[in-house]
Amino acid sequence: MNEMFINSVYFGCALSLICYWIGVQTAKRFPVTICNPLLIASILVIVVLAAGSISFETYHQSAEKLTWLLTPATVSLAVPMYREVQLLRKNLAAILVSLFSGCVAGMMTVWGIGRLFGVSEELYLSLLPKSITTAIAMGVSEEIGGVPTVTVGMVVFTGLLGAIIVKTVCRLFRITHPIAVGLACGNAAHAIGTSKALEIGEVEGAMSSLAIVAAGIFTVVLAPLMGMLY
Amino acid sequence: MKSFFQFMVILLFSLIGEFLHELLPFPIPASVYGLVLLFISLLAGVIKLPQIEEAADFLLKIMPALFIPSVVKLMTIRDLLWENIVPILVIVLTTTVVVMVVTGQVAQWMIRRHKEL
Structure with missing residues (x-):
């Protein structure tokens, strides 16, 4: 029986897609943020x-084919960015400065709390890129010497948490401008935050998708520098 | 053949990104090179939106599903996570709030100041 799974070319891929489909249906039935299809x-x-006592390796040898599409999917983020190019041009300075400040503040906080708890350098490096979209975060983590698997877990966790708390945080800190809400959402909680931002409004959603890309690029540049600081 | 062409264009940008990642010394993933190049090509008019739109939207729609194997892989590092559960929780919660507040406040302040001028 297990041999059948081990030799299968489709098992891991099919299992992932079926589970994702169930996830999507569940999220439709119960439209609360915690019901995230990926989760x-x-x-x-x-x-x-x-x-089924099936090893991760057995699953992964076919499931990893899904990962192959990640690079073309990330390249495709240029499309929503281009669609909002007017809004981007008009508020360019505010967008870039706020996203940059957010990225720096986030990484400084990881550094500070990491120091406080004395976490290992490996864990610190894995946590640095956790606020950006998974594909870029995985690449950054690998480049600076983190553990990509830990990073992915933290990215998903951060995204879910961000989507759940964004409305409360914005209310408490009086962030009301649609562009500001969208940028805050995307900068802190990437794609999962963006799906939440789209629920709040169109401008919020568009700004959030822009933030995914800009935050990703800022982090690509800043993370290696922050990595050397520890 | 329309969707074939669209997918081909996107793969082409992924390939160029991969080459750049190999050739240039920066710690930038291949996907980011491809993304920036595609955005510049759209701005310059070299690539038109209808030439890639549907394939790109499809890829973006299925994107979360592509992360499943990476998340499931967490089961192989269970011990590392449990040992550091307190710092991990504190770091994730605090940074998420900090990033949101700093980004939102700076953006709001700059947009409003711009309007007053």
Whole structure:
């Protein structure tokens, strides 16, 4: 039986897609932020693997084919960015300065709290790129000597948390301008935050997708410098 | 053949990104090179939106599903996570709030100041 799984070219891929489909349906039925399709799908896959005593390697040898599409998908982020190019041009200075300040403040906080708890350098480097979209975060983590797997976990966790708290945070700190809300959402919680921002409004969603890209690029540049600081 | 052409263009930018990643010494992932080049090509009019739009939207729509294998991989580093659960929780919660507040406040302040001038 297990041999059948080990030799399969499609098992991991098919299992992932089925679980994701269940995740999407569940999120439709229960439209609360915690019902995130990616979160549901990942938990389901882990449960199935554990229940069937199937090793991660068996799953991964076919599931990793999905990862192949990540680079073209990230390249495609240029499209939503280009669609909002007018709004981008008009508020260019405010957008760039605020996203840059947010990125720096975020990484300084990781540095400060990391120091406080005395976390290992490996964990620190893995946590640095956690506020940006997974594809770029994985690349950055690998480049600066972090553990990409830890980074991905932290990215997903950060995104979910950000989407859940964004409305409360914006209300508490009186962030009301649609562009500011969108930028805050995308800069702190990447794609998962952007899906939340789209719920709040069109401008918020557009600004949030812009923030994903800009934050990603800033982090690519800043993370290696911050990595050397520790 | 329309979607074929669209996908081909996107793969081409991914390939150029990969080459740049190999050739240049910066710690920038191939995908970011491809993304920036595609954005510049759109701005310059070398690539028109209808030439890539549908394939790009499809890829963006399925993007979360592409991360499943990476998230499931967390089960292989369970011990490392449990050992550091307190700093991880504190760091993630605090930084998320800090990034939101700093980004939002700076953007709002700059937009409003710009209007008053």
